[in-house]
Amino acid sequence: MKRLLAVVLILGGVLIGGSYLMTGRLPWVALSEEEKQVAELREAFGLIRQQWQTAGQTQALGVDASSQIEGPLAKLEQIDKDLEALMPRLKTYEARNQAKQLRHDIDTFKAEMK
CATH class of the missing domain: 1.20.58 (Methane Monooxygenase Hydroxylase; Chain G, domain 1)
Known part of the structure; x- marks a missing residue:
């Protein structure tokens, strides 16, 4: 269970980081x-x-x-x-x-x- 939570958190961080690098802003900022x-x-x-x-x-x-x-x-x-x-x-x-x-x-x- 801990590993699954760690994988989900890491994957989420990678997706948010990738979005920030591509657009220059966080996904939830209008x-x-x-x-x-x-x-x-x-x-x-x-x-x-x-x-x-x-x-x-x-x-x-x-x-x-x-x-x-x-x-x-x-x-x-x-x-x-x-x-x-x-x-x-x-x-x-x-x-x-x-x-x-x-x-x-x-x-x-x-x-x-x-």
């Missing part, structure tokens, strides 16, 4: 409001990236995809502006780090677009 705002921007950026890739595949087939490209570019500029406005208001360390990572990802994506 996102702050700031982190939710950054996560929404990251999700919108992910959709833009997918739309851009789809437009690129369409162009590779020889189809005019200029209308598919203009939409994501306008949305990307809006996300960029929203992130710039949000960054000075972020107070939590985690939200600031996530915003900096998103800024880096957006800049990298813009550089790849050229």
Whole structure:
């Protein structure tokens, strides 16, 4: 019985530790409001990236995809502006780090677009 309890405790510790290493937070801690705002921007950026890739595949087939490209570019500029406005208001360390990572990802994506 003691061994079973020890195995369960160790397994639980490993799962919680793995979750913490992967996400940077404990499983029972909810996102702050700031982190939710950054996560929404990251999700919108992910959709833009997918739309851009789809437009690129369409162009590779020889189809005019200029209308598919203009939409994501306008949305990307809006996300960029929203992130710039949000960054000075972020107070939590985690939200600031996530915003900096998103800024880096957006800049990298813009550089790849050229």
